[in-house]
Amino acid sequence: xxxxxxxxxxxxxxxxxxxxxxxxxxxxxxxxxxxxxxxxxxxxxxxxxxxxxxxxxxxxxxxxxxxxxxxxxxxxxxxxxxxxxxxxxxxxxxxxxxxxxxxxxxxxxxxxxxxxxxxxxxxxxxxxxxxxxxxxxxxxxxxxxxxxxxxxxxxxxxxxxxxxxxxxxxxxxxxxxxxxxxxxxxxxxxxxxxxxxxxxxxxxxxxxxxxxxxxxxxxxxxxxxxxxxxxxxxxxxxxxxxxxxxxxxxxxxxxxxxxxxxxxxxxxxxxxxxxxxxxxxxxxxxxxxxxxxxxxxxxxxxxxxxxxxxxxxxxxxxxxxxxxxxxxxxxxxxxxxxxxxxxxxxxxxxxxxxxxxxxxxxxxxxxxxxxxxxxxxxxxxxxxxxxxxxxxxxxxxxxxxxxxxxxxxxxxxxxxxxxxxxxxxxxxxxxxxxxxxxxxxxxxxxxxxxxxxxxxxxx
Numbered sequence: 001x002x003x004x005x006x007x008x009x010x011x012x013x014x015x016x017x018x019x020x021x022x023x024x025x026x027x028x029x030x031x032x033x034x035x036x037x038x039x040x041x042x043x044x045x046x047x048x049x050x051x052x053x054x055x056x057x058x059x060x061x062x063x064x065x066x067x068x069x070x071x072x073x074x075x076x077x078x079x080x081x082x083x084x085x086x087x088x089x090x091x092x093x094x095x096x097x098x099x100x101x102x103x104x105x106x107x108x109x110x111x112x113x114x115x116x117x118x119x120x121x122x123x124x125x126x127x128x129x130x131x132x133x134x135x136x137x138x139x140x141x142x143x144x145x146x147x148x149x150x151x152x153x154x155x156x157x158x159x160x161x162x163x164x165x166x167x168x169x170x171x172x173x174x175x176x177x178x179x180x181x182x183x184x185x186x187x188x189x190x191x192x193x194x195x196x197x198x199x200x201x202x203x204x205x206x207x208x209x210x211x212x213x214x215x216x217x218x219x220x221x222x223x224x225x226x227x228x229x230x231x232x233x234x235x236x237x238x239x240x241x242x243x244x245x246x247x248x249x250x251x252x253x254x255x256x257x258x259x260x261x262x263x264x265x266x267x268x269x270x271x272x273x274x275x276x277x278x279x280x281x282x283x284x285x286x287x288x289x290x291x292x293x294x295x296x297x298x299x300x301x302x303x304x305x306x307x308x309x310x311x312x313x314x315x316x317x318x319x320x321x322x323x324x325x326x327x328x329x330x331x332x333x334x335x336x337x338x339x340x341x342x343x344x345x346x347x348x349x350x351x352x353x354x355x356x357x358x359x360x361x362x363x364x365x366x367x368x369x370x371x372x373x374x375x376x377x378x379x380x381x382x383x384x385x386x387x388x389x390x391x392x393x394x395x396x397x398x399x400x401x402x403x404x405x406x407x408x409x410x411x412x413x414x415x416x417x418x419x420x421x422x423x424x425x426x427x428x429x430x431x432x433x434x435x436x437x438x439x440x441x442x443x444x445x446x447x448x449x450x451x452x453x454x455x456x457x458x459x
Contacts, residue, residue, distance in 0.1 A: 013040060013052065034451050036391050037400075044071035047416045047423055049400070057398040058426060060413045064402075065208075065239045068266035068327075069317055070416040076269040076313045083309040090305040099308035106315050107278055110248045112257040117284035119277045120302045124238035124264035125153025127275040128202070131260045132157050133297060134279060135200035135232040138286040142176075145192055145201040145231075147183040149405070151209045152202060152236050161202060164209060166406040183207070184214060186221040193229040200232035200260075205250040208239045209405035211359025211412055213352055219254040226259070232283065234260040238275070239357070242266045243318055243417055246328030246355030253354060259283060268310035269317070273301075327417040330424055331355035334415075337428040345435040356417055360431070362386055362409040365438070373441050377449050381456035382407040384449070389434055391448050397430040 012019075017038065020029050032038045040052040047070050049057045062068065069076070088099075104118035119130050132144060146152070150163035160175035162168055181188045183203075192198055205219060206212070226233040235258040240250035242263065247253055249261065260283070264275030288294055301307070318324060335358060338351045350361040362385055364374050377384040386409045393399045404410030415423065437445045 013042065016040060034455060035387065036395050046070040046072075047419050055398060057394070057400055058423060059400050060415045060427070061400045061402055062414050062416055063265075063270060065244065065265045065414045067270045068242050068244060068417045069269050069314065069323060070418045071270065073269055073317060075317050075320075076271065076310065079313040079316075080271060080306065080310060083305060088305045091301070091303075097303050097305065097308070099305050099312065100303035103308045103311045103315075104276075106312065107263070107276060110315075111261060111278055112249070112252065114257055114259075114280050115261060115278045116281045117279050119279070119284070119297070120307070121275050121277070121299045122273045122301055122307075123153070123275050124236075124262065125155040125158045126299065127238065127262035127264055127277045128152045128158045128161075128236060129155055130277040130297065131202065131234045131262055131279070132161075132200070134277070134283055134287050135234065135260070138283045139199040139230065139232060141197050141199035141231075143192075143195075143198045144175075144178045145189070145198055146178065146180055147201075147203055147207075148180055149183060149207050149209050149212055150180075150202070150204060151207070151405075152204070152238075164406060183212060184218050186218065186225065189222060190225050190229075193225055193231055196229055198229070198231045200234050201226065202234040202236055204236045204238075204240060205254070205256075206240045206245060206354060206357055208412075210408055210410050211353050211357060211404060213354075214254070216254065219251060219256045223256045223258070232260060233258045234262065236262050238262055238264045239414075242314075243324035243327050244355055244357050244414070245353075246324065246331055248318075248324060250354065250357075267314060268307055269314040272304075272307040272310045274307035274311055321418075323417045326419075327355040330415075330417075330419055330421075331358070333421065334358065334413075334424045334427060337424065338431060341428070341432055341435065344432070345438075347438060348431075348435060353413075356413070356415045356419070358413040359404055360411040360413065361404075362389070362411070367439075369441050370439070373446050373449075377446075377453060380453040383409055384452055384456060385409050386411050387452060388445050388448050389438075392434045392437065392445050393430055395448075396444070397426075397433070399427065399430050 017029050041049045042052050043050040047058060049059050100120055107118055108116055121127055121130055144161055146161035148163045152158045152161050157175050160178045163180055223233055235251045237249050260279040262277050268274045288296055335351055342348050347362050347365050349363040352359050365371055386403045389411055390401050390403060393401055402412050404412040437443055
C-alpha cells in the first residue's frame, strides 16, 4: 500500500481537533475554541493563511516570529529540494561539515565587530542555554543577571532567567545564582556588578513580552558596565533579530557590541528548527579550546545539513529581496498610522516598537458605562480586554494577532517582513474599526467577553 501525505491529510484533515483532544492537549484545544482560533488551516503562502472553507487570514503571529519571509517562500523551497536531492553525507558527527562552516561565515559577516565564533543548536532556548553555560565556564563566575519582563525560553535554565512569574510558577526551585534586576536601570545593574561574581547579563534589546523599549542610553551603558566589571553581555536576538526591527540585529539600533548574540526563529525561513549562539572567539576558546574539551558541549542535530541549508537560503533571500529594508519602511508607515489613531480612540494609549515588531497598548475608557465594562472584564482577569480585541480582529477582519503577555493590555504585532502598503492599510483599518466598536456597549466587542469571564472566574 502506497503511503502518501497528500492522501493522509485529505483523509484526516477534519480530525485535527479530535486528535489533539485525545493525544496532545485538550486544554489548548479549549482555549482556541473559546477565542475563535479553532480554524482548520489548509494552506499558507506569503503573509496569509487559508482555512478549509477558502477564507483568507492575514497572519500577524508568524509562528511567534518564525516566518519573517512569509510562508512557503519559493526560493527557499527550491533550495531545500536541491539539498535533499544532493544526498549529502549528513550528521557524520566526527566531521566538520561544509554547510555549517558556510552558514557560520555568513552570520559572522552580519554581526557586530568581535563576534567570530558560532555554535549551532536547534531552538532559541537551546541558544540561550549555550550562552549561559559558556559565560559561566569562561568567566568562572556563578551568577547570571536578567531583567524584568524578560523572556528567553522555557527550558530549565532559560526559565530560571524568565522575568514573568506566570511562566515560573510551579517549577521551583529553579537554577541557582540567577538574579532579576529592573529593565532600563543602570544603577541597579552596577550595584550587582560591583560584587564581581556575575558571569553574564542577558537582555532582549527590545523585549518580546510587551514590546518594551530600552532608553537610548541603556544598552550602551550596559556594555560599558560589563566591560568595567568583566561581565559577559549577552543580547538575545531570537525574536527581534533577523531583520525584524529594520536592522539585522535589534541591538544595532544602539550601536552596541555585545559579547554574545543568540539568534533563531526565522533563521531557517520557518522550515527546520535551527539556532545559533555567536560569541567572541576568546570566550569560545576558554570553554572548548583544548583537545579534550573540543566536544564538551554538543547537540545531536546541531549542524544538520537541512537546517544549515535553510539558514543559508534565508540569508540569501533577505539580501536579494531587500527584506530588512522593507521591514524598516513598512514598520515606519505602520507605526505612524497606528499612532495617528491615538487622537481618535482614548483607549489606545501607546504604540511602540521598531520595524515590524510593534506593541499596541490599551487603557481604561473615559465614558462611565464603558469604565464599568472595562472593570468587569479586568477584574475577572487582568489583560482580558486585549483578548477581546484579538478575538474581534480574527472574527471580523480575519487578522491573527496575540496578547503581548500575561496580565497586560498590549496587542503585539509580528507581521511578515514582506508585507506591503496594502497590508499596512488593512491592519490600520481593522484596528480603527475594532476600537470604534468598543465605544458601543454591549456591542460586538464587549459581547465576546461572556465565555472569557466565565473561564477566568472558574480558573
